[in-house]
Amino acid sequence: MNTKDFAGKTVLITGGTGSFGHEFLDVIRETDVKEIRVFSRDELKQEMMRLKLKDQRVRFYIGDIRDRDSVDQAMRGVDLAFHAAALKQVPSCEFFPMQALLTNVVGSHNIVESAINHQIESLVCLSTDKAVLPVNAMGMTKGLMEKVAQAAARGLGDSDTKISSVRYGNVMYSRGSVIPLFINQIKQGQPLTVTDPDMTRFLLSLRSAIDLVLFAFENARQGDIFVRKAPASTVQDLAQALKNLFRSDVPIEVIGTRHAEKLFETLTTAGELVRAEDMGDYLRVFMDDRDLNYAKYFTEGQQEEKTLEDYTSHNTRRLTVPEIEELLLSLPDVQRELQLAGQR
Numbered sequence: 325m326n327t328k329d330f331a332g333k334t335v336l337i338t339g340g341t342g343s344f345g346h347e348f349l350d351v352i353r354e355t356d357v358k359e360i361r362v363f364s365r366d367e368l369k370q371e372m373m374r375l376k377l378k379d380q381r382v383r384f385y386i387g388d389i390r391d392r393d394s395v396d397q398a399m400r401g402v403d404l405a406f407h408a409a410a411l412k413q414v415p416s417c418e419f420f421p422m423q424a425l426l427t428n429v430v431g432s433h434n435i436v437e438s439a440i441n442h443q444i445e446s447l448v449c450l451s452t453d454k455a456v457l458p459v460n461a462m463g464m465t466k467g468l469m470e471k472v473a474q475a476a477a478r479g480l481g482d483s484d485t486k487i488s489s490v491r492y493g494n495v496m497y498s499r500g501s502v503i504p505l506f507i508n509q510i511k512q513g514q515p516l517t518v519t520d521p522d523m524t525r526f527l528l529s530l531r532s533a534i535d536l537v538l539f540a541f542e543n544a545r546q547g548d549i550f551v552r553k554a555p556a557s558t559v560q561d562l563a564q565a566l567k568n569l570f571r572s573d574v575p576i577e578v579i580g581t582r583h584a585e586k587l588f589e590t591l592t593t594a595g596e597l598v599r600a601e602d603m604g605d606y607l608r609v610f611m612d613d614r615d616l617n618y619a620k621y622f623t624e625g626q627q628e629e630k631t632l633e634d635y636t637s638h639n640t641r642r643l644t645v646p647e648i649e650e651l652l653l654s655l656p657d658v659q660r661e662l663q664l665a666g667q668r
């Protein structure tokens with residue numbers, strides 16, 4: 325990361341009290357940033373964060389991205405914004421799709437419009453692999469967020485607010501996700517509830533997710549979507565790796581898939597890969613900036629798309645059980661759990 329990028333800047337993080345916000349804040353507090361604004365709805369979480377950080381540069385804004393006035397109030401004087409606020413639990417979005425729409429689409433539109441109106445330098449929107457070829461309300465609304473961001477970017481020039489998005493897969497040990505659940509089941513001596521042994525997910529650490537966001541911020545051109553290449557594992561192998569680490573012999577119980585789950589996730593479609601630049605660990609997917617007169621573009625990219633495959637958690641590099649163990653061991657949360665369980 326180029327820490328100079330943050331020197332003297334005022335940074336806004338929406339959804340700043342979440343796991344991403346916490347870790348991201350720690351990273352940018354190491355720079356000469358001028359001010360960091362944490363924007364979120366929950367006053368208790370903000371108060372806890374304030375007490376923990378005791379950093380005068382961090383300011384807290386209560387508001388809801390659905391409420392444009394509260395967004396405008398927080399956006400005034402901002403240079404850089406990172407948009408992490410979202411409804412992101414698949415099951416709850418499935419039962420309350422209109423709530424997902426209001427936060428993930430209408431709320432994101434407020435952020436995009438406010439960022440442009442306040443002429444901030446850069447806005448990075450956080451999306452997910454579930455936004456690609458979506459089957460659930462969470463993914464659909466995050467996909468629409470990407471569209472809202474790109475539609476706005478299409479109307480902007482290079483000197484205007486730079487709007488980009490990032491997509492990542494499952495953040496290991498994130499709140500409410502399967503790894504803390506399996507660890508808890510192991511600790512209680514209960515069976516590990518595997519939905520479908522063959523289901524795969526891209527796995528990455530929170531630190532890698534943050535690196536992706538920083539990479540997007542540093543490299544974005546108007547309307548880009550950035551993806552971090554990632555390996556994947558089956559749920560069965562993940563369960564086995566945890567059992568091995570905790571030296572547990574609890575059984576694995578197959579419970580079947582939950583609401584609107586996919587067997588595998590897609591980070592980029594073949595159609596997007598035609599417009600993608602390989603940047604080592606990352607892919608840049610350029611905005612499709614054609615206008616509606618398609619005939620004049622006909623010769624470009626048409627053949628290639630037919631020969632490319634979507635980039636999915638089924639065809640990316642598959643982690644072996646020992647590799648998953650190694651990845652899990654690199655996570656501070658897992659290390660702590662192992663220590664508590666007397667295994668380290």
Ligand SMILES: O=c1ccn([C@@H]2O[C@H](COP(=O)(O)OP(=O)(O)O[C@H]3O[C@H](CO)[C@H](O)[C@H](O)[C@H]3O)[C@@H](O)[C@H]2O)c(=O)[nH]1
Binds near residue numbers: 412413
């Ligand atoms: O009891 C369980 C729960 C989950 N799983 C499986 O474990 C994998 C991961 O499940 P998570 O609930 O951890 O993650 P999801 O893929 O469902 O979605 C998560 O990752 C997304 C990013 O892609 C979003 O962050 C989202 O909010 C978050 O819930 C899935 O194959 C799921 O079927 C089980 O086997 N047993």
